[in-house]
Amino acid sequence: MPAQISIMTLAAxxxxxxxxxxxxxxxxxxxxxxxxxxxxxxxxxxxxxxxxQTKGNWGLTDKGYWYAANHYRAAEHGGTHADAPxxxxxxxxxxxxxxxxEWIGPAVKIDVTKKCxxxxxxxxxxxxxxxxxxxxGRVPDGxxxxxxxxxxxxxxxxxKKVLGTDRQGMDAIPHLSFPGFSPESAEFLVKERNIxxxxxxxxxxxxxxxxxxxxxxxxxxxxxxGLENIAALDKLPEKGAxxxxxxxxIKDGTGSPARVFAVIP
Ligand SMILES: [Zn+2]
Numbered sequence: 184m185p186a187q188i189s190i191m192t193l194a195a196x197x198x199x200x201x202x203x204x205x206x207x208x209x210x211x212x213x214x215x216x217x218x219x220x221x222x223x224x225x226x227x228x229x230x231x232x233x234x235x236q237t238k239g240n241w242g243l244t245d246k247g248y249w250y251a252a253n254h255y256r257a258a259e260h261g262g263t264h265a266d267a268p269x270x271x272x273x274x275x276x277x278x279x280x281x282x283x284x285e286w287i288g289p290a291v292k293i294d295v296t297k298k299c300x301x302x303x304x305x306x307x308x309x310x311x312x313x314x315x316x317x318x319x320g321r322v323p324d325g326x327x328x329x330x331x332x333x334x335x336x337x338x339x340x341x342x343k344k345v346l347g348t349d350r351q352g353m354d355a356i357p358h359l360s361f362p363g364f365s366p367e368s369a370e371f372l373v374k375e376r377n378i379x380x381x382x383x384x385x386x387x388x389x390x391x392x393x394x395x396x397x398x399x400x401x402x403x404x405x406x407x408x409g410l411e412n413i414a415a416l417d418k419l420p421e422k423g424a425x426x427x428x429x430x431x432x433i434k435d436g437t438g439s440p441a442r443v444f445a446v447i448p
Contacts, residue, residue, distance in 0.1 A: 211446075211448070212424075212446045212447050212448040213446070213447045214444055214445070214446055214447075215415055215418055215419060215424070215444060215445045215446075215447055216414070216415065216442075216443075216444050217263070217413045217414045217415045217416070217419070217426075217443040217444055217445055218263045218413075218414055218441070218442050218443050218444070219262050219263045219339060219340065219412060219414050221234045221236075221255070221257070221262050221440065222234065222236070223235075223236075224340040225257075225261055225262040225340065226261060226262065226339065226340050226342060226345055226346065226386055226412060227257070227258055227260070227261035227262075227386075228258070228260060228261070228386065228387075229346070229348070229350060229351050229352060229353070229354075229355030229356060229359070230351075230352055230353050230355070230356070231258035231260060231261060232256070232257060232258045233257065233258075233261070234255065234256075234257040234261065234262065235255060235256050235257065236253050236254070236255045237253065237254045237255075238253055239251075239252040239253050239254050240252055241253075257440075259433065259436055259437055259438040259439055259440075260411070260437075260438045261386075261412075261440075262412055262440060263410075263411075263412045263413055263414060263440065263441060263442075263443055264410075264411060264412065264430075264438050264439060264440050264441055265278065265286070265408060265409065265410055265428055265430040265438055265439055265441040266388075266399070266402075266403070266408065266409030266410070266411065266437070266438045267280070267281060267403075267408070267436060267437055267438055267439075268281075268402075268403045268404075268406050268407070268408070269403070269437050270399065270403050270409070270437045270438055271396060271399040271400045271402075271403035271404070272400070272403040272404045272406070275403050275404075275406065276406065277434075277435050277436055277437065278430055278431075278432065278433050278435075278436035278437070278438065278439045279432055279433065279434050279435065279436060281408065281430075283429075285379065285408070286408070286427070286428040286429065286430065286441075287425065287426065287427050287428065288325040288326055288327050288379040288425065288426060289323045289325065289326045289327070289423075289424075289425055289426070290326070290327050290329060290419060290422075290423075290424040290425065290426040290445055291315065291319075291322050291323070291326045291327065291328045291329060291421075291422065292329045292331050292416065292419050292420065292421045292422070293307065293311055293312060293315045293328065293329065293330055293331060293421075294331045294421060295307060295311055295330065295331065295332060295362070296331060296332065296333030296336075298311075299332040299333055299334055299362045300333065302362075303334060303347065303360055303361060303362060304360055304361070304362060304390055304391065304392055305332070305362040305390075306362065306363060306364065306365035306368070306390055307330050307362070307363070307364045307365055307368045308365055308367070308368060309365075309367055309368050309371045311368070312328070312368060312371060312372070315421065318421070319421060319422040321376075322372070322376045322378065324377040325377065325378070325379045326376075326378050326379060327378070327379055327380055327381070327382050327410065327426045327428075328372055328376075328378050328380075328381050328382070329381070329382040329383065329384075329410075329413070329416065329419070329426075330362070330363070330364055330381070330382070330383045330384075330388075331384060331416045331417075331419075332361070332362045332383065332384055332385055333384070333416075333417075334361050334362060334384065334385055335361075335383070335384030335385045335386070335412060335413075335414075335416075336384045336414070336415070336416045336417050339384070339412065339414065345361060345385065345386065346359055346360075346361060346386060346391065347359050347360030347361055347391055348360070359391035359392065360391045360392060361385045361386070361387075361390060361391040362385060362390055362391075363383065363385065363387060363388055363389045363390030363391070363393065363398060364381060364383070364388050364389070364390075364398045365398075366397040366398055366401060369381065369388075369397070369398045369401040369402055370401055373401060373402065373405035373407060378407060379407065379408060380402065380407045380408030380409055380410060381398075381402055381407070381408075381409060381410070382409070382410035382411070382413055382426070383410070383411055383412075383413070384412065384413055384414070384416050385411065385412070386411055386412055387399075387411055388402065388409050388411060408428075409438075410428060410441070410443065413443050414443075419445055419447070420447060423447070423448055424445040424446060424447045424448070425445065425446045426443065426444075426445050427443070427444050427445070427446065428441050428442075428443050429441060429442045429443070
């Protein structure tokens with residue numbers, strides 16, 4: 184059956200071509216989903232609008248076919264989400280102005296879980312970054328530098344344990360308590376290293392007690408990206424993985440829900 188053989192040969196050729204393409208090579212490895220689902224328990228800033236899903240038309244239609252569709256609404260900054268530079272920099276880029284390729288880069292995981300266990304208001308130091316470099320070499324160009332606090336990874340979506348309070352509204356703000364980057368570590372990363380952005384497993388790259396959000400201002404002011412509430416950091420290696428951040432493409436978005444995953448070689 185020559186026709187069949189030629190189709191099979193073509194298919195085999197196609198597989199060979201795809202396997203040899205740079206895209207297939209980049210995606211080789213184990214995929215780790217680092218995203219929390221969106222539902223009523225999704226963690227938002229205490230004074231932000233929570234995720235709300237309502238059922239739209241849902242059921243068998245009178246024509247006999249099934250149809251299901253929901254509505255949802257939410258603040259931009261909640262759950263596993265990305266921050267665009269405009270979030271804390273007046274003339275910064277919006278989510279839709281950051282090209283897709285810019286969201287993808289090598290993952291550097293700095294494990295400070297023990298320190299955060301002792302002190303839930305812990306601030307990542309320049310020394311913590313240098314310790315990582317002692318072990319793994321210089322932070323690679325274009326890296327996502329991830330602070331692994333353990334607080335979000337272990338307790339998300341328990342608001343009291345992650346945010347330090349389960350109160351809602353403005354009254355909750357003075358009670359926020361969770362670790363974050365120190366302004367000095369953010370300065371170091373944007374000035375002394377060539378990073379893509381910073382990420383954390385808590386709701387903010389600034390620690391909970393921050394009043395002036397200096398880390399956000401440094402990162403956004405340097406046109407870098409932010410990533411908050413990322414999941415599964417306990418399963419990410421300290422070095423070697425590639426982080427893929429796929430933000431929802433919101434026109435003029437200051438941030439947006441993102442599907443975040445790593446490919447681990
Ligand atoms: Zn945000």
